[in-house]
Amino acid sequence: MRTSSAFGPRRWLIYGLLTVAAVFFLLPFYVMLVTAFKTMPEIYSTGILALPDSLNFSAWIHAWSAATIGAASEGIHGYFLNSFILVIPAVIISTAIGAFNGYILTHWRFRGSNIFFYMLLLGTIIPFQIVLLPMAWVEGRIGIAGTLVPGLMMVHVIYGLAFTTLFFRNYYVGIPHDLIKAARVDGAGFFSIFFRIMLPVSTPIIMVTAIWQFTMIWNNFLFGVVFTQGGQQPVTVAINDLVDTVTSVHMWNVDMAAAIFAALPTLLVYLIAGKYFVRGLTAGAVKG
């Protein structure tokens, strides 16, 4: 059995390597965290790895509600909210459309559906920069340019569709087509089959897609900086402005606190739903 090798040298080696890797990746976060709790004099007088003297929340409060970003000095909280206003509908819409696309591409195939799918695949390898001009042109034509919602949201939905469709398509090919045939004989239609039969078994892939989209959109900087201005900007752009805004001294602790604020939602999503992510990614392989 396996028990004999549980504490063998191989196992120790693996754990050792994983620990080194974890430390390596966590170190920057550690530096951010300790810096955010320090006062400015402390930052100048101690090494970057040193722990703060005390838990000092003034940088956090300043970053959240008082830091100067652009013209206003109200901290990042408004932009933080902007990101949520952007991300939530963008994730829901792109995931929903991806699910429908995947459902159609696997179980309601039409003439040319393969070509359609390969074109979508191409969409997953198109760099952000390439879509900037066409998107801006279209948004200008339909009069939603410069807005957070629907302007920036639409950019993210469209860019994300290739990914969400791919995820759902790959998941739904594993669902036997006989199920759809049985349901059709049973009198269920296109939507009824989707909502009553496909969706109830889609939890793992919905989680994967939603987490993926949430992370991509929340962390995105380029689209935000190109397609929004002023108070409409998402938090990633706000942090950049915060760091860039020239004041007499550079407030490292405020920058770090703001960056951690910005990172918290994605961190939480992974902590809460991470197990679904792993499960969803491996589900197809297990089911065969």
Place this chain on the structure above:
Amino acid sequence: MGRLILKNIHKTFGKDEVLHGINIETAENQFLILVGPSGCGKTTLLNIIAGLERESAGDILINDRRVNDLSPKNRDIAMVFQSYALYPSMSVRDNILFGLVNRHVPKHEREQILQDVAHMLQLDHLLDRRPRQLSGGQQQRVAIGRAIARRPALFLFDEPLSNLDAKLRVEMRTEIKRLHQQLQTTMVYVTHDQIEAMTMGDLIAVMNDGIIQQLGTPDAIYNDPANRFVAGFMGSPSMNFIPVTVCQGEGTVWLEVREEDQTMSRLPLPPVLQSRLKTVVDRKVILGIRPEQITDPGSAREGSALHTMELKVEMTEPTGADTLVFTRLNKTPLVARAHPSTKLLQGSNTPLSFHMERAVFFDPDDGQRLA
């Protein structure tokens, strides 16, 4: 209930025609078997009957109503799949009721039907389970229950038993037969298992390459095959096919075969076959004779057309009820069925009796039946 008529059904996928004009007509309350090797178009035909696939040409009539342009749900059919196709997120109860809910059957009526179906298939204690909590046999019963609940005019089964183990398969076979008698509805049953075909059907359509090779009762298919394909496909072990020459002289017709020691031997024929074979005298034909028509002389029934020859035993295969004897005639492998007590020594000669009254003859070129 449930007369099915198929008129000249064609189906083309892209450039490939996979069904080349299928004609079938059943009576009411019939058990129609579609049997044939893998890829011959059985599922395609069933899907066309169900309306899940569009025919390229031809007409489908269910209870004398043309259903070509009706969607599956309006054809008054139910279907059972090889993979069971139970809705994974629904309980057994909801699986069975799904079709009724979609058709807006009133609730009290649904409950009554559920009770009946569950009782009929012994599913009462499983109603709250999910499909994945059921064994293969139970899943199959639920799939059948889901079909029955709809009380359709026509049941379509696509190899429903092929995922079950041998014992369960035999049980379900009789259960489906029993259901058929109880429900008094026509069933179309696809299989590539010729034992299922013989035991369950009262009308068998043997298909190959998108063509119905023969449509007939199990008895006709087995004893009076239309061509070499049907003869070889039905029956296990398969019918023996021996090339022989038809000879005529002194007012009789016989077959010339070469025995083990290369001597020519005459295989006499019953009078009926003699007259039928008169047209092919001096030609090579294929003699078709089933293993059970070649026995040890001890088990042979007395008959005018009995002929005994010494043949060399190459191998034996005891099946319990009888022993299969593998030998050769005219350099062609031959299987005979002997009584298990027969003394059979590998490599030595043994007398085998040929019952020629059921022998059939095929054209060596196109496999069509000659006599």
